[in-house]
Amino acid sequence: MVQLGDIDRSDPRPPYQQIAGMLRSAIESGTLEPGARLPSEAALMENFGVARMTARQAIQELRGEGLVIPEHGRGVFVRPMPPVRRLASDRFARRHRDAGKAAFIAEADKAGYQPGVDRIEISRTTATETIAERLRLPAGDEVLVRDRRYLANGRPVEVATSYLPIAIADGTPIEEPDPGPGGIYARLEEAGHTLARFSEEVGARMPTPDERTALEIGPGIPVLTVVRTAYDVNDLAVEVCDTVKVAPAYLLEYDVPAQ
């Protein structure tokens, strides 16, 4: 296994932090490459002469920093960082859809990574107060829910949930897992809802445990939250899209007129 040195009992830092530090150095120096497996808990116990929980605590540190990903039954691996995606403010421009590409695919082409979507789930539910307000519907109205997860080079980078009024989505391909070329925005425009503008609310926070699982990140990686509301030319709110993105994988670009 990788040579890591020994615990210095005169060091004021506790052993678990020293072990975490040695592993961190190995990762940052490239001795442990992205995707490489860390020494197993048993190996750390033997190497450093500590108990299992102490070895686990060291690994816990690195998980908290998002440097490693544990995989049940296989081992702990150095996290391969997803490529940074720059999201331009024109990413929903009609000209991208006209080429038959949904926004996510269009970006991937530009940035040169392999896009993917999985876990697409379609359902119907009654709108929560927040969603109803954003869609300007009476609270309790039924809405179509589109849940999905986006991948870049095979790694999850974003989960998104869209809400559309049933009145708009009912009986359209929007209810299908694959809504066809250009995505749901193309279908909305075909249905007469020519899009006029989007409003986005951007925030950041630590992920919930569910989100950590879905995005395959440790508890030390923050997420960007973007809530986008799409309005058509009649200023009708036609979609609310709630997205949670792996923060280090994104840079959002906006253009703001000075007026």
Added chain:
Amino acid sequence: MVQLGDIDRSDPRPPYQQIAGMLRSAIESGTLEPGARLPSEAALMENFGVARMTARQAIQELRGEGLVIPEHGRGVFVRPMPPVRRLASDRFARRHRDAGKAAFIAEADKAGYQPGVDRIEISRTTATETIAERLRLPAGDEVLVRDRRYLANGRPVEVATSYLPIAIADGTPIEEPDPGPGGIYARLEEAGHTLARFSEEVGARMPTPDERTALEIGPGIPVLTVVRTAYDVNDLAVEVCDTVKVAPAYLLEYDVPAQ
């Protein structure tokens, strides 16, 4: 102590997650107010009939989410959150400056909190490659640097560093700690640089130790980074402003035309 319910052995989630969930609910519902002390490890052990490490693991979950702060020897406390500031996309509109208010003051008036600025430092330095590129200057050109920290209700919420080409700022009030009514954007427009647009790049990450100190936040709280570049009507880049904001204290709003 606070009533929290019991562990459900038929629940597929492990006990530590159930305990964390109950505590999280208590925090989110306000049963445990900001600043309140959580039940001690001993209390959790007794209440739920679990071992010490299990109780600690539950608290560890909440620490990773930034919901609580442990204080050695005192207890674990619900993190007091600063008020959320919603930043509208028109926050730099000329009409706000015309009232003699800088952007930060105008927002504070609207949102009803007490604004403050401290640690204003003015200096000159040679532009780093990144800054020079954004200002479209030759690398190594001298720039004016304005460093400052913003407070909301006395708590720091943002640190900002502005870079301006010396050619533009030289000999103007922009070199003074207090640039006068309307802030530096008002001075730029007086100097003939009528502002046309801003571009903003938004990201999020964990803070560096320096930033944690300046923003008075503990580990577990992410920051939002916003890099804003201001362009005048001749498309000249007149300012780059690099800001680091306490993430939970902000919601950024943007309007994006569909084109």
Added chain:
DNA sequence: CTGTTCTAGACGTCTAGAGGAGTTGCAAGC
């Protein structure tokens, strides 16, 4: 050759206990 079963090794969860260090409040002593 294929499909199943077994097994070793990996991480996940939990228990029970120990000593350490920081904080606080109270009681004893000055």
Added chain:
DNA sequence: GCTTGCAACTCCTCTAGACGTCTAGAACAG
């Protein structure tokens, strides 16, 4: 009245061991 010292309570670190689930590959049966 003030200070000192102690005790109780807090979280921090570590140990040793148990059982569970998951993965992957080897061994086996058909």
